[in-house]
Amino acid sequence: xxxxxxxxxxxxxxxxxxxxxxxxxxxxxxxxxxxxxxxxxxxxxxxxxxxxxxxxxxxxxxxxxxxxxxxxxxxxxxxxxxx
Numbered sequence: 115x116x117x118x119x120x121x122x123x124x125x126x127x128x129x130x131x132x133x134x135x136x137x138x139x140x141x142x143x144x145x146x147x148x149x150x151x152x153x154x155x156x157x158x159x160x161x162x163x164x165x166x167x168x169x170x171x172x173x174x175x176x177x178x179x180x181x182x183x184x185x186x187x188x189x190x191x192x193x194x195x196x197x
Contacts, residue, residue, distance in 0.1 A: 117187055119155045119163070121171075124184035128175055145170035 129136050142152055147167050154160040155167075168182065177183065 117185060119158070119160060119185055121152075121155050121184050124175070141171075141174060144174040147171070 125136055125141070138152060141147075142149060145167070147170055151160075151167055155163070163185070171177070171184070172182065175184075
């Protein structure tokens with residue numbers, strides 16, 4: 115099982131929706147996350163996303179409670195969970 119953070123893709127979608135560029139610095143400042151945290155999320159090296167980071171990103175992007183659109187579950191091949 116893998117959990118993938120699609121933050122770069124989600125950022126592009128929000129730029130289109132909001133009709134403007136969104137800088138990574140703006141995201142860091144608005145979400146209250148560090149450059150290192152952002153780098154780990156973008157590189158796929160993050161082993162976990164803590165509640166404060168998740169809450170900050172959801173707040174910045176105005177994501178309502180429920181499924182988080184920039185985090186995707188990707189089942190491993192052969193693990194029996196693929197449809």
